[in-house]
Amino acid sequence: xxxxxxxxxxxxxxxxxxxxxxxxxxxxxxxxxxxxxxxxxxxxxxxxxxxxxxxxxxxxxxxxxxxxxxxxxxxxxxxxxxxxxxxxxxxxxxxxxxxxxxxxxxxxxxxxxxxxxxxxxxxxxxxxxxxxxxxxxxxxxxxxxxxxxxxxxxxxxxxxxxxxxxxxxxxxxxxxxxxxxxxxxxxxxxxxxxxxxxxxxxxxxxxxxxxxxxxxxxxxxxxxxxxxxxxxxxxxxxxxxxxxxxxxxxxxxxxxxxxxxxxxxxxxxxxxxxxxxxxxxxxxxxxxxxxxxxxxxxxxxxxxxxxxxxxxxxxxxxxxxxxxxxxxxxxxxxxxxxxxxxxxxxxxxxxxxxxxxxx
Amino acid sequence: xxxxxxxxxxxxxxxxxxxxxxxxxxxxxxxxxxxxxxxxxxxxxxxxxxxxxxxxxxxxxxxxxxxxxxxxxxxxxxxxxxxxxxxxxxxxxxxxxxxxxxxxxxxxxxxxxxxxxxxxxxxxxxxxxxxxxxxxxxxxxxxxxxxxxxxxxxxxxxxxxxxxxxxxxxxxxxxxxxxxxxxxxx
Amino acid sequence: xxxxxxxxxxxxxxxxxxxxxxxxxxxxxxxxxxxxxxxxxxxxxxxxxxxxxxxxxxxxxxxxxxxxxxxxxxxxxxxxxxxxxxxxxxxxxxxxxxxxxxxxxxxxxxxxxxxxxxxxxxxxxxxxxxxxxxxxxxxxxxxxxxxxxxxxxxxxxxxxxxxxxxxxxxxxxxxxxxxxxxxxxxxxxxxxxxxxxxxxxxxxxxxxxxxxxxxxxxxxxxxxxxxxxxxxxxxxxxxxxxxxxx
Numbered sequence: 001x002x003x004x005x006x007x008x009x010x011x012x013x014x015x016x017x018x019x020x021x022x023x024x025x026x027x028x029x030x031x032x033x034x035x036x037x038x039x040x041x042x043x044x045x046x047x048x049x050x051x052x053x054x055x056x057x058x059x060x061x062x063x064x065x066x067x068x069x070x071x072x073x074x075x076x077x078x079x080x081x082x083x084x085x086x087x088x089x090x091x092x093x094x095x096x097x098x099x100x101x102x103x104x105x106x107x108x109x110x111x112x113x114x115x116x117x118x119x120x121x122x123x124x125x126x127x128x129x130x131x132x133x134x135x136x137x138x139x140x141x142x143x144x145x146x147x148x149x150x151x152x153x154x155x156x157x158x159x160x161x162x163x164x165x166x167x168x169x170x171x172x173x174x175x176x177x178x179x180x181x182x183x184x185x186x187x188x189x190x191x192x193x194x195x196x197x198x199x200x201x202x203x204x205x206x207x208x209x210x211x212x213x214x215x216x217x218x219x220x221x222x223x224x225x226x227x228x229x230x231x232x233x234x235x236x237x238x239x240x241x242x243x244x245x246x247x248x249x250x251x252x253x254x255x256x257x258x259x260x261x262x263x264x265x266x267x268x269x270x271x272x273x274x275x276x277x278x279x280x281x282x283x284x285x286x287x288x289x290x291x292x293x294x295x296x297x298x299x300x301x302x303x304x305x306x307x308x309x310x311x312x313x314x315x316x317x318x319x320x321x322x323x324x325x326x327x328x329x330x331x332x333x334x335x336x337x338x339x340x341x342x343x344x345x346x347x348x349x350x351x352x353x354x355x356x357x358x359x
Numbered sequence: 360x361x362x363x364x365x366x367x368x369x370x371x372x373x374x375x376x377x378x379x380x381x382x383x384x385x386x387x388x389x390x391x392x393x394x395x396x397x398x399x400x401x402x403x404x405x406x407x408x409x410x411x412x413x414x415x416x417x418x419x420x421x422x423x424x425x426x427x428x429x430x431x432x433x434x435x436x437x438x439x440x441x442x443x444x445x446x447x448x449x450x451x452x453x454x455x456x457x458x459x460x461x462x463x464x465x466x467x468x469x470x471x472x473x474x475x476x477x478x479x480x481x482x483x484x485x486x487x488x489x490x491x492x493x494x495x496x497x498x499x500x501x502x503x504x505x506x507x508x509x510x511x512x513x514x515x516x517x518x519x520x521x522x523x524x525x526x527x528x529x530x531x532x533x534x535x536x537x538x539x540x541x542x543x544x545x
Numbered sequence: 546x547x548x549x550x551x552x553x554x555x556x557x558x559x560x561x562x563x564x565x566x567x568x569x570x571x572x573x574x575x576x577x578x579x580x581x582x583x584x585x586x587x588x589x590x591x592x593x594x595x596x597x598x599x600x601x602x603x604x605x606x607x608x609x610x611x612x613x614x615x616x617x618x619x620x621x622x623x624x625x626x627x628x629x630x631x632x633x634x635x636x637x638x639x640x641x642x643x644x645x646x647x648x649x650x651x652x653x654x655x656x657x658x659x660x661x662x663x664x665x666x667x668x669x670x671x672x673x674x675x676x677x678x679x680x681x682x683x684x685x686x687x688x689x690x691x692x693x694x695x696x697x698x699x700x701x702x703x704x705x706x707x708x709x710x711x712x713x714x715x716x717x718x719x720x721x722x723x724x725x726x727x728x729x730x731x732x733x734x735x736x737x738x739x740x741x742x743x744x745x746x747x748x749x750x751x752x753x754x755x756x757x758x759x760x761x762x763x764x765x766x767x768x769x770x771x772x773x774x775x776x777x778x779x780x781x782x783x784x785x786x787x788x789x790x791x
Contacts, residue, residue, distance in 0.1 A: 346425045
C-alpha cells in the first residue's frame with residue numbers, strides 16, 4: 001500500500017487533480033481556499049501544466065472553460081461568494097458540454113459571509129449554480145481521503161458526461177489536515193490520450209470539419225434549445241439511477257436516523273456511535289453525492305419503526321433538510337441540528353436532537 | 360481511545376507547530392487516526408491562534424470539538440477563551456510564565472509549565488512550544504516521546520539543524536514536568 | 546480565357562448569407578481576417594473566440610474552429626485556450642460593448658499579461674444587437690436609446706479609447722487602429738491584421754487591432770451616410786494608426 005501522507009485538504013485536492021491529469025487551473029484569492037491556487041502555482045510548471053491567477057473569479061472560471069474547450073482536463077476553485085461569480089461560466093460549461101471540475105470550499109453567507117467553514121451553498125450547488133436550469137453531479141467528501149478519491153472521480157465523471165462537476169467542500173475540509181493515500185499519477189501518455197480522445201475540442205480544422213464549442217444552439221438552426229435541453233433532462237434523469245451514492249451505517253434496526261453530508265457527515269457518524277453506546281438504536285445516511293439526492297436511501301427506511309430523522313448541517317436556514325423532508329413526506333418526524341456563521345456543528349447538538357426524538 | 364487537544368496562544372508562539380508535531384508524529388510513526396484543524400482569523404499578524412488535534416484508535420468523527428480532553432494555553436487571552444472548553448476531569452496545560460488568569464475550574468486538572476522562562480534559560484525563547492509539547496507528551500503519553508522528538512528534528516531541524524540540541528533539551532525539560540504532574544495526579 | 550480576380554475568401558462558408566445588416570462593416574472585417582489567415586496559410590490552424598453581440602453573428606459565416614465566450618470573457622478564454630494550445634492561431638472577435646464595457650477587466654488583464662493571441666475589436670460606438678444603447682465608445686452628444694438626450698460628459702463620461710488605454714501597458718506587442726471605410730484604408734487594415742497574426746506566430750505576445758466601424762441601422766443612417774460619418778466625425782475622435790509595433 002502506498003504511503004500515507006499528512007496533508008491539508010486544499011493541497012490534497014490540488015495534488016490529486018494533478019495526478020488525475022488536470023493540466024489547467026485558474027483561480028483567484030479568497031479565504032479559505034487560497035492553498036489551492038498556491039499549490040497549483042508551484043505544481044503546474046513541474047508537469048508542463050498551466051496555472052493562471054485570474055483577474056477575477058469570473059475570469060478564472062472562464063479560463064477553466066477555455067482550457068476545457070481545448071480538450072485539457074481543467075479545474076477552478078473558490079469559496080461561496082466567489083462561486084456565485086463563477087456561476088456565469090459554470091452555466092456556460094453546462095450549456096457547451098465542457099468537462100470542468102469546480103471546487104467550492106464553502107464559507108459563511110449570504111454575501112461575503114464569514115471566512116469560517118459553513119455549508120450554506122447546498123441549494124446553489126444542487127439546484128442552481130447558474131441560470132438555465134442545468135444540473136451538476138455534486139460530490140461532497142467527509143474525510144480528506146474521500147476528498148482525494150472524489151477529486152479523482154470528479155475528473156472521470158466530468159469527462160464521462162462532458163459536463164461540469166462540482167466538488168462541494170467547506171472551509172473545514174479545505175484547511176484541516178489528515179493522513180491521505182494519494183493515487184498513482186497518470187502518465188504523460190495517458191494525459192495526452194485523454195486530451196486526444198476529445199475529438200470535439202477546438203484545435204484548428206486541419207483538413208477536417210469545423211470544431212464548434214458553443215453554449216446552446218446559438219445561431220445553429222440544426223438543433224433547437226428545446227432539443228438540447230431535452231437531451232440534458234434525460235441525462236439528469238438517468239443520474240437518479242446511475243449516479244446516486246451514499247453511505248448507510250447501522251440503519252438496519254435504526255429507530256433514529258441521523259443524516260448529514262460533507263464535514264457534518266463524519267461528525268454525525270461519530271454521534272451515531274455515541275448514541276449506540278447509550279443504547280439508542282441510531283443509524284446514519286450520508287450522501288456522498290448531494291446531487292443526485294439519494295432518495296432511495298430514505299425510501300428503504302422502515303417508517304413504522306422509525307422515531308424520527310435528525311438532519312444535521314452547517315446552514316441556517318436548513319437547506320439539505322428540505323430535500324429530506326420532500327422525500328420523507330411526513331412519514332416520520334424530522335428535527336434539525338444546525339450551525340452557521342463559522343461555527344462548526346458540535347456533536348452535542350446532534351445528540352441532543354436525537355434524544356429529543358426518543359422522548 | 361480518542362484524545363482531543365486544543366492549543367492556543369499568540370500568533371508566533373508556535374501554537375500551530377505544537378499541533379503539527381503531534382499530528383505528524385501520529386500520522387508518520389503510528390497506526391493511529393489523526394486530524395489537525397487550524398482556527399484562523401482574517402488578521403495576518405497578531406490575534407489569538409489556535410488549533411484542534413484529535414488522535415484516535417478509530418476514525419475521527421469530529422475534528423473540532425467544543426469540549427476537548429486537553430487544552431493548552433500559552434497566554435491569558437487563550438486561557439480566557441478556552442478554560443471552559445475542557446471536559447470535566449480534563450487537563451489544562453498552562454504556560455505559567457505569562458498566564459495570570461486562574462481557570463476557576465475545580466473539576467479539571469492544571470499542569471503549570473514555566474515554559475517561557477525555561478525557553479529563555481535554554482537560550483531560545485522560540486523553543487517554548489517544545490517545552491510545552493514535552494509536557495503534553497510526558498503527561499498524556501498519547502504518543503511515544505522519542506517519535507515526537509524525531510518529528511521535531513525532521514520538521515524543524517530541516518532548515519535549522521543547529522536548533523536541534525536546544526529543541527531536544529526543551530522537549531526533555533517539559534517532559535519531566537509533564538511526567539511529574541502525571542505521577543502526582545496518579 | 547477569363548481569370549477569376551474576385552472571390553469569396555476561403556474561411557467563409559460557401560452559400561451562406563451574412564447575418565450582418567446591409568452596409569455594416571462587420572462583413573468586411575470578417576473578409577479581411579479570412580484573407581489574412583489564408584495568405585498566412587493559417588486558416589486551417591485558426592481558432593477564434595467569439596464574443597457576444599453582433600460579433601456573434603460571424604459564427605454562421607466563418608468556417609473555422611470556434612469557442613463561444615460569455616459576454617465580455619473572450620480574452621480570458623483566449624488566454625487559457627492559447628496557453629493550452631500554443632501551436633494554434635487564436636484570435637478573439639469582439640465588439641465594443643463586449644470588449645470595453647463588460648469585458649474591460651478581461652481585456653486589460655490579458656493585454657497586461659502579454660498573452661500571445663490577437664484581438665480583433667470592432668468598434669461601432671454602440672450596442673448593435675440589443676437595439677442601439679450607449680457603449681463606452683459612444684461619442685459625446687450622440688443620441689442612443691439609453692442616452693435619449695445625447696451622451697454628456699458629466700453623466701456618462703467621455704468615449705473610451707481602447708488602443709490608447711492598452712498602449713499604457715508594458716506587455717502588448719502590437720496595437721493598431723484601422724478602418725475599412727474606404728479602399729485604401731481597407732488595404733492598410735488587412736496589412737495590420739496580417740502583422741498582428743504574424744506577431745502571434747512569432748510568439749511576440751498580445752496583438753490588438755481595432756476597426757473603427759459603423760452601425761447604419763442604429764445610427765439611423767444609410768450605409769453611405771454612415772461611411773461619411775466615420776470619415777467626418779468618428780475618426781476625429783478615434784484617430785487611425787499604429788500605436789505600437791515592438
